[in-house]
Amino acid sequence: MAPAPIFETIASTVEAIRSQLPDGLKNPRVGIVCGSGLSGLAASMKEVVEVAYDNVPGFAKSTVPGHRSSLAFGFMGDNQRVPVVAMLGRFHPYEGHSLSTVVYPIRVLAALGIKDIIITNAAGALNPEIKVGTVVVVRDHLALPGLAGMNPLLGPTFSSTTPRFLPVSDAYSPALRRLVFLAANELSIPWSDFAEGTYAWVSGPTYETPAEGRFLRAAGADMVGMSTVPEVLAAREAGVGVLVLSLATNMVVIPEKYRSIKEEVEAELLGKKVELPVEEVVSHEEVLLIGRQKGEMMKSLVEKIIDLIPASVRDESQK
Numbered sequence: 674m675a676p677a678p679i680f681e682t683i684a685s686t687v688e689a690i691r692s693q694l695p696d697g698l699k700n701p702r703v704g705i706v707c708g709s710g711l712s713g714l715a716a717s718m719k720e721v722v723e724v725a726y727d728n729v730p731g732f733a734k735s736t737v738p739g740h741r742s743s744l745a746f747g748f749m750g751d752n753q754r755v756p757v758v759a760m761l762g763r764f765h766p767y768e769g770h771s772l773s774t775v776v777y778p779i780r781v782l783a784a785l786g787i788k789d790i791i792i793t794n795a796a797g798a799l800n801p802e803i804k805v806g807t808v809v810v811v812r813d814h815l816a817l818p819g820l821a822g823m824n825p826l827l828g829p830t831f832s833s834t835t836p837r838f839l840p841v842s843d844a845y846s847p848a849l850r851r852l853v854f855l856a857a858n859e860l861s862i863p864w865s866d867f868a869e870g871t872y873a874w875v876s877g878p879t880y881e882t883p884a885e886g887r888f889l890r891a892a893g894a895d896m897v898g899m900s901t902v903p904e905v906l907a908a909r910e911a912g913v914g915v916l917v918l919s920l921a922t923n924m925v926v927i928p929e930k931y932r933s934i935k936e937e938v939e940a941e942l943l944g945k946k947v948e949l950p951v952e953e954v955v956s957h958e959e960v961l962l963i964g965r966q967k968g969e970m971m972k973s974l975v976e977k978i979i980d981l982i983p984a985s986v987r988d989e990s991q992k
């Protein structure tokens with residue numbers, strides 16, 4: 674038997690989710706995707722109902738430390754009571770998930786009725802001016818896997834009204850990006866904690882070699898990570914406004930100069946004292962640590978942004 678079309682499968686997933694929710698939470702307005710170590714972003718939600726991915730048909734399970742596997746529904750905001758849904762844990766292609774599995778939750782959130790989505794991630798900084806702990810408001814992306822054929826929108830279109838050729842030059846909503854800075858100002862978060870930039874998507878799970886880091890930097894990327902872009906594409910395909918916040922959790926190791934073993938051995942043979950450089954490497958533990966350190970700030974920021982959304986983004990033409 675041929676598999677059911679994706680929109681039919683999504684409709685039955687939506688029904689299964691709604692059957693586990695009280696009325697007020699059945700139609701969330703904003704979606705949140707929590708990046709590595711950032712599941713605490715949803716901690717300020719009120720009247721929370723968690724739905725485990727195990728109880729959601731079509732959802733996989735996250736296998737990455739720092740990612741949970743449930744949807745949290747609740748209300749957010751001080752001035753408004755905005756119904757939101759947060760993905761506590763996402764799927765990455767390197768876990769062995771297909772791209773359609775990776776973007777399935779985003780399509781389901783869109784079908785549940787979200788208008789905007791705040792996607793967060795932990796990422797490596799390629800731009801030396803971006804320090805660890807900075808929140809980078811993403812304004813563009815570079816999708817090497819996508820350009821090479823790994824695009825989640827390959828195949829039949831999502832629905833009969835979905836454009837076959839989706840423009841993504843405007844994927845990152847200026848109206849939503851504005852809110853980050855307005856929220857930061859209201860919360861008195863130092864301006865220096867923020868940057869704007871381009872996110873390069875790589876498949877992982879290996880971190881970059883120095884040559885790869887240099888290549889991505891030369892191609893115009895400020896940050897590099899292993900997620901987000903498939904989700905952005907699926908959200909835009911479904912007409913959802915997108916905001917991406919990348920937390921710089923580490924500097925990508927791009928030494929100005931390679932260590933020369935040849936020179937070191939030569940100096941040693943000549944009896945000279947050789948200063949050995951400290952070799953830096955990235956680790957997921959470091960990534961999670963920065964997520965924990967900045968988690969509280971990110972949580973307040975996301976909450977404030979959500980508080981500001983309905984008023985400032987009401988006029989769709991701003992997007």
Ligand SMILES: O=P(O)(O)O[C@@H]1C[C@H](O)[C@@H](CO)O1
Pocket residue numbers: 707708709737763765793794795796877898899900901956957960
């Ligand atoms: O899910 P995100 O993009 O936040 O997680 C990043 C990318 C890898 O999954 C992992 C590497 O440390 O963190």
